[in-house]
Amino acid sequence: MTRNQLDTDLIIAGGGLAGATLALALARVVPELRVTVVESVPLAPDALPDEYQPSYDARSTALAWGSRLILEELGLWQAVSEHATPIQHIHVSDRGHFGATRLHAQDHGQQALGYVVDNRWMGLCLMRALLDTRVQWQAPAQVTGMVPTEEGVRVDIRKGGEPLTLTGQCLVVADGGRSGLREKLGFQARTEEYGQNALIANVSTAESHRYVAYERFTDTGPMALLPHGSPREPGNQSALVWTLSDTALHDILSLSDEQKCRKLQERFGSRLGRFTRIGDCYHYPLKLTTVNEPVRPGVALVGNAAHALHPVAGQGFNLALRGLMTLVEQMRRGVDRGVSIGDLSVLGEYQRLHRKDWQQTVQFSDSLIRLFGQPLAPVALARDAGLIGLDVLPGAKRWFARKAMGTGGRKPVLSITGKAREARSE
Template structure:
């Protein structure tokens, strides 16, 4: 008896309803509406409706979505909503503190209205949940946790703990999207290559004397890289999202300062490109590391999002890479179903991995080398960096390659059902 003839509780279980898990659920609902998807999420489900007048809080965390990610959310029908609170990045300015090299990327050079967009994570979450409420084939278990998975006939049996009860859900496949500290990845013994950067990211929003003018700044300093991303929606504002990397001892010092001294310290590191730094909001911090699995698949199981790869946030690539992986996976699910394969079939999952691996390896290399080259203070490397930054400006081909990475166009996007070829070609 084939899997499709067996009575399964659901077709696919997604462990983790964060940004990656929720986006996958929506992409599946759009692309393969006949599939029943169960999302298991550890936190309670937000029933908050999408407000007509969203007021971003000064302390909200945000994500830089590359241009390629905008195209993905357009395909999923989410962009009209999402864009209402998205701040376009029209320029990227990369500089090395105390050295002469600097390079600028402009959206207009690439014939686009933006290189990417900054969105509040909370707004993105609200938009995703609002869209998913209209997808009856997606059901939620929350608050609940996936505890384990085992093979069951040709599919899987997923152990789900909800309150005091433990239930086993049978499905064709389990997608693990439980984040960077993925307990399930460890439990199942996936091999992870992990290297720490000996740094922490301090995240906060800042207000500045001058408008950001829709420019994202990436600044490399002897003590580590930092980024300031424009916020405030379509009207140019004076608020930017800060990602500031610091060694452990420096982090502790900065956290012990009062807000005025934190602003002064930041000003020394960032400079005066945005005028005086007037205010700094609530500070959150994270230890920084690069971790990637070497294999993201097993029969009936696949890892996505941070569970598969966690990158340094300064280059703003982690979630963008996750989105491209999600679309590559959805494409393989579509093709596999057309061939009569079960969703957890290893050949199907292997094709997904083969398609996504190049993009994944290139993106990891791009963001890791950016951090390591610019983090190294040896004079020879400093010169190479300057040459690199100046060279980026002088050599349009190299700059274009850099811009494509920043825009999340590293690899070809998968096709989507009923998508006009013209739309697909826009990112080529």
Template sequence: MTKPDTDLIIAGGGLAGATLALAVARMVPSLRVTVVEAFPLSPDALPESYQPSYDARSTALAWGSRLIFEELGLWRRLAEHATPIHHIHVSDRGHFGVTRLHASEHGQEALGYVADNRWMGLCLMRELLETGVQWQAPAEVTDMTPIPDGVRVELTTGDNGTREMTAHCLVVADGGRSGLREKLGFQPSHHSYGQNALIANVSTSDSHGFSAFERFTDAGPMALLPHGSPARAGHQSALVWTLTDKALAEVLELSDDDKCRRLQERFGWRLGRFTRIGTCHHYPLTLTTVDEPVRPGVALVGNAAHALHPVAGQGFNLALRGLMTLVEQFRLATEQGKSIGDLDVLRRYQSLHRRDWQQTVRFSDSLVRLFGQSMPPIIAARDAGLVGLDLLPGAKRWFASKAMGLGGRRAVIGRPGKLDREVTRNE
């Protein structure tokens, strides 16, 4: 084809899409990038105007994700409102199994961090303003047609108009709910866990002490992650509470005080009394995977390619490693004079990322299944396993590497760096 309108179109300007755009701009600056986002951009939405909200939604960032953001020049700004996780406490409610991880035991500042989604989005936007990335917003990708050496993409704009753009490659980064993935002919596999995640911020009478708690109960796992000030251990935590449909409906009908009492019954008293719960959000829990997430000129990333159970907080960190793997293939293709939408290029990305997502899916899915069993022999075996993790240095290092997101890519953007050294040190 003649010279396309742009080299890369990214459908979706959320955390995954914006991170991909920044990574390409930083690491493959010769590529022209256009981000298509359904929501209008606010010109004054910059980090300097950010005011943390009690009800802010947040994401768990593994240590490996911090290293990637450092490579992208974003971490110093992100760290201003990223709460560190110094300790992780994993327990089986009503049983003896416990495992504890401490950052100091692994020579790290933290095992991970908790950052507000809006804060991360603002930081990404500020960095992107300093690049040549172009935006189409509000607009949506509604269709795509393969053409020689690329794709023709149809956009619906905010005024209900339509336009077309050509590019070498389209990356779908708008999550798993937009319908674009299915419209383009990708076939996802879904496995429902028959559970829902209730998300809210909570306050407790005792300080979290920068500790994260993963608590497995007979009704499903629940997690409390330290939230708030990055410098002072406060009393606010981010809650992920797994509930059946019936239990979710019951909890949503309760007053805030009764929600706290119900949560107290399920979690216990390790953080003292639950004194406040914020706005509750919820969504059904489904394991979604796409076996073939690439086609000539098209690649799926993030939740469009795989959506996991939130146990162990692996989802966004897996997506981030996949984005960096894709950018590395774009860089190599550009150096070799190949189109970034060439099927061999995209299949190489798929092959490299597949092992990581398969291992991560197995890790999170096996935790859900193992701790969902109520047979006494299985309970005894899993609790012995938790104790073993706590006592055996080799097993503990393996578990810590999973928690810190160091079990995937060995290097960032094709050259030895911090992530490479950290993975090697923790193997």
């Protein structure tokens, strides 16, 4: 069977942020590839709203400055930026201790250290951009299995209760770590439970956030407050990530909104004045999940299917985005060499290049949790000294800023802008 006899070239399981971004990047950089996305949520292009009305309870994602640069390369940032709240300052502190460090975008010659964007808005921007590409969709549908073939893979799909089969060169699993497809395909995930939960909600405060993101470590776990709302003027709304034990989570959820605000005030303090409102609360258990060998001939795991991090450093989607660009780069190189994009020489190089980034990011996030989770006095003093050192030592502060901004990792060799320009001119 030749390439032209295959149903498609690449099948992406999952059309969420990771899967849709990968599809768009391939359409920009490797436009000759036929891409099919299999998504469980039904899609109706004519249902995309002409105008976006932000919701108070919208879930959001923290985008590092490095992720903005990637979205610019893909021609997506201009649209996304319409509802992207900048993070111009970061304040890190340890509750009950004197140590603290501060980062300021202007000190690094940038407009912002990062941005907070509603997931739904980013998804709408991706869908609008994808409507102008040749990417095909199977939705609502889901991948139920895969069999390697001499030409690549045969992927089993269930759509509307009916079985369907697609043949292609490669399958990319981008449906997160909870669907079960990863395990069904035989990948072994290593999971470490933190014994904590993340409570996610939007909150309002008496004082403006002034585009400051707060990372507050407490004796019961870290909490983050990220500026949220209008990108044009600093407001009073922030996105909350609150780490809680099972018992504490149960107790918080049983409270009224007014009582939740009081409890939050006790843990966070008064840097933003009084907490005046808390929106719908969502929660999920925290765990560190990694797959040591996320590729094999004809199949690759990306995003949360390959690695899921503690949200303390806000690096999950940013790490995934860098990995997606590395995969796109290697697929571009494979096509240029006349090699199947599912060949292990292509996918193995993607794994090799991305591995160092995810190992360093996992270590950075995990070490923060373990370091600030130690109640011993000598450890607390060392933490305070470390935070002060980050605040006053230029070299240490630059290193920390690069981590926060997502600019300290490997830079792709491939010029995505050049390829995107070629693709748009065809």
